[in-house]
Amino acid sequence: MPDHRTPGRLGRVLVPALATALLASCATGGDPRETSVASVELAVTSDASGAGVEEAPREAGADDAGAAEGRADASAADATAARLLATSTPATAADLGHVHDLALNEADGRVYAGTHDGLFVLLDGAAYAVGEGRQDVMALTAAGTGTFLISGHPGPGEPGNANLGLLASTDGGLGWTELALGGQVDFHSLTAAGEDVYGFDATTGTVLRSDDGGATWSGGAVLGLRDLDADPTAEGRLVATTDDGLIVSDDGGASFGPHDRQPPEPLLLVDHAGSALFGLGLDGTVWSLQGGTWHVAGSPGGAPEAFLALDADTLLAAVDAVVLRSDDSGQTWDVIS
Numbered sequence: 548m549p550d551h552r553t554p555g556r557l558g559r560v561l562v563p564a565l566a567t568a569l570l571a572s573c574a575t576g577g578d579p580r581e582t583s584v585a586s587v588e589l590a591v592t593s594d595a596s597g598a599g600v601e602e603a604p605r606e607a608g609a610d611d612a613g614a615a616e617g618r619a620d621a622s623a624a625d626a627t628a629a630r631l632l633a634t635s636t637p638a639t640a641a642d643l644g645h646v647h648d649l650a651l652n653e654a655d656g657r658v659y660a661g662t663h664d665g666l667f668v669l670l671d672g673a674a675y676a677v678g679e680g681r682q683d684v685m686a687l688t689a690a691g692t693g694t695f696l697i698s699g700h701p702g703p704g705e706p707g708n709a710n711l712g713l714l715a716s717t718d719g720g721l722g723w724t725e726l727a728l729g730g731q732v733d734f735h736s737l738t739a740a741g742e743d744v745y746g747f748d749a750t751t752g753t754v755l756r757s758d759d760g761g762a763t764w765s766g767g768a769v770l771g772l773r774d775l776d777a778d779p780t781a782e783g784r785l786v787a788t789t790d791d792g793l794i795v796s797d798d799g800g801a802s803f804g805p806h807d808r809q810p811p812e813p814l815l816l817v818d819h820a821g822s823a824l825f826g827l828g829l830d831g832t833v834w835s836l837q838g839g840t841w842h843v844a845g846s847p848g849g850a851p852e853a854f855l856a857l858d859a860d861t862l863l864a865a866v867d868a869v870v871l872r873s874d875d876s877g878q879t880w881d882v883i884s
Contacts, residue, residue, distance in 0.1 A: 643667065643674050643884070646865035648687035648737075649855040650695065652719055658855065658863060659720065660870060660884075661687030661697060666720040669870060674884045677720040682711060688737040690744060693719050696726070696761055698734035698746065710750065713737075713761050726761050738785070740777040745785060745800055747775050754785075754800035767800035774816045774854075778824075786824060788814045793826075810834050810841050816854035823859050825877070827851045831866060833877030835859075844877030 648661040652668075660667045660674060661684030667674040681702030690696050695716045701707040712728030732755070734746035744757040746764075754767040754775065771789060778784040783799040786806065793806035793814060814826035814834065824836040831851050833844035837859075853865040862873045864880070871880040 643868045646853045646868060646870065647685055647699075649853045649863055649865060649870070650687050650689040651855065651857060652689060652693065652695070653691075654693035654719055658870075659687070659695070660853070660865065661685075661699075665702065666695070666697070668720075669884045672882075672884060674870070678716075678722060680723055681705065682714070682723070685749075686734040686737040686746065688739045688744070690715075690739040690760060693717060695720055696737055696739065696744065697723070698732065698737060700733070713746070715761065727757070727764060736772070736775040738775055738777045740779050740782070743777065743782070743799070745775060745777055747772055747787075754787075754796075754803075756799045756801075768796070768803050770794075770803060774814075776817050776819055778819055780819075780822045786817055786819075788817055788826070793817075808836055808839060808841065810836070811843070816851055818854055818856040820856040820859045823856075825854075825856045825862065827854050827864060831864065833862065833873075835876065844875075845873070845879055846877075847871045847873070847880045 643660070644663040646660045646662050650659050650661070651657075652659055658669045659677070660669065663683050664676075665681040666677045666684060666687070668677050682697065682705070683700040683702060684697045685699035687695060687697050697711075697714050697716075699711050700709060701711065708730035710730055710733040711725070712730065712732050713726045713734065714723040715726040716723050732746070732748045733750045734755075735749040736747040738745050742758060742760050744761045746755050747753075748755055751769070752771060753769050754772075755764045756767055757764045770787075772794070773788040773790075775785060775787045778786060781797075783797060785796040785800050785803075787794050787796075787803065790813070792809050794803040795806045796803045810826060810828075811834070812828050812832065815829050817824060817826040819825070822837075826834045826836075827847075828834065829850060831846035831849055833846065835842045835844070847864040847866050848871070849866040851864045851866055852868075855863045857863065860874055860876050862877050863883075864871055864873075869882055870884040872883045873880045
């Protein structure tokens with residue numbers, strides 16, 4: 548297949564106005580699916596992926612004026628984003644650097660990237676820095692609407708422990724607070740399912756678990772793994788990739804054993820879309836386990852750095868600091884940043 552890894556674009560925003568504008572669309576009652584995201588139209592749908600947001604039915608009446616006002620505010624937020632697109636200076640994909648993780652923010656329906664130089668939001672074919680923090684984000688996961696959890700290291704000249712432990716943001720990445728394990732843990736993989744949060748601590752090789760959103764933690768299995776993902780359809784079930792194949796835990800990471808459906812080739816990264824398990828091989832080849840059988844698709848064009856399955860059709864991957872999207876379960880890919 549053609550190589551889609553063309554140079555991406557990065558617009559650096561020196562103030563957090565962009566993320567504020569994006570979040571305002573949700574906060575004021577606007578539907579994130581109606582916002583103008585030309586080349587990254589990652590609308591949140593209520594499907595088996597677990598990323599669904601349904602609007603509750605409401606009766607026509609006195610609150611119609613409020614809804615109209617919310618739509619107007621959302622339009623203003625989109626206009627702010629448009630102005631930033633027009634006035635920000637784009638740079639090369641090299642400035643985005645290595646992408647460690649991708650996550651969907653249900654508050655605005657957009658995808659965010661955790662990198663060596665902080666958190667970025669993907670918008671109209673470019674990536675924009677969110678907030679003022681420039682932490683080295685080694686792991687990122689969404690843990691509720693507008694909430695992110697990260698781990699890593701301080702950015703150049705920034706204060707803090709060499710290992711940040713677990714930081715939390717409840718405003719889409721504008722601000723961060725230490726939630727737990729500061730100075731102790733360097734998570735290289737984070738995954739969340741409801742209040743249950745799991746992480747792989749690279750300093751000790753230990754899988755850790757929290758059942759209160761990341762505030763307190765308990766230790767689990769000690770092993771070497773590449774990636775870790777929680778199964779959203781089975782409480783306490785984790786799937787991980789290792790040099791020796793796919794492994795699974797049914798007790799929240801306390802113990803692991805070989806997966807009973809090994810893929811035809813080793814997987815580097817995995818993610819669930821409902822009950823379906825998707826994985827990327829070392830060369831980026833897409834594999835999916837559905838109905839007990841592995842299926843092969845295409846490739847984003849190289850060794851993957853990060854992977855996200857929005858649903859059974861929509862996949863994203865980072866390759867060489869470029870983020871690509873597939874809308875056909877991994878058969879074909881297009882650059883989106």
